[in-house]
């Protein structure tokens with residue numbers, strides 16, 4: 001089977017706004033973005049930069065009428081796309097391919113667990129944006145600093161644990177430790193994303209120790225410590 005090529009979209013940066021100490025929001029505009037077709041939370045694109053590298057990023061907002069998207073990028077300083085984003089300015093060119101991915105809709109009365117580090121926070125927020133008020137959500141978000149906790153708006157019944165990472169602590173460890181320690185509901189759906197090893201540890205805990213059915217747990221390694229362009 002051949003994969004159908006994804007549509008590509010030439011874009012320009014129109015605005016750059018720091019969101020937290022580690023996340024920058026790039027607003028990108030392009031003549032074909034009205035037709036990007038974002039219908040589900042967590043949908044993502046491949047963002048290709050002029051020097052040729054491309055990486056996966058979540059469409060945080062899509063404004064079809066303006067032919068515009070917002071993408072929130074972690075400035076971890078270690079990879080080509082993160083470095084490009086750190087110095088991006090209005091007028092800079094890039095290309096998007098996609099969109100891809102989708103979040104399976106949940107039972108409207110479910111209890112939902114969300115676990116994310118900064119890389120997956122934009123995607124987690126697209127889920128929160130669209131939840132039904134009857135959904136109870138327990139969200140665990142690992143962030144670089146307590147001041148990085150973002151204001152959250154959702155219609156769902158949300159309890160959030162922000163987990164600021166102590167200096168020098170490896171990314172993702174706090175998140176997996178928090179979920180392994182937490183008193184989690186005996187039955188829930190879960191969406192987990194972030195550093196691959198921590199996501200694997202949390203997934204294993206939910207499936208093996210708590211007996212969550214496999215189909216109730218959506219887990220994706222968004223990046224992997226020490227690995228460039230990780231394909232989760």
Ligand SMILES: Cc1cc2nc3c(=O)[nH]c(=O)nc-3n(C[C@H](O)[C@H](O)[C@H](O)COP(=O)(O)OP(=O)(O)OC[C@H]3O[C@@H](n4cnc5c(N)ncnc54)[C@H](O)[C@@H]3O)c2cc1C
Pocket residue numbers: 044053055056057058059071072073074075076078079080081082083101118119120122123171221222223224225226227228229230232
């Ligand atoms: C479906 C999907 C959606 C995603 N959405 C987003 C998003 O909205 N925002 C976002 O910022 N990221 C997102 N990511 C993660 C992003 O694609 C990766 O972090 C990517 O590796 C960054 O590329 P890079 O060129 O900066 O680094 P790479 O060249 O891929 O990696 C270079 C080095 O940096 C390390 N590294 C990579 N990412 C991080 C990180 N976040 N923190 C610390 N070290 C890192 C790697 O381990 C490697 O050692 C998403 C990933 C997927 C699969």
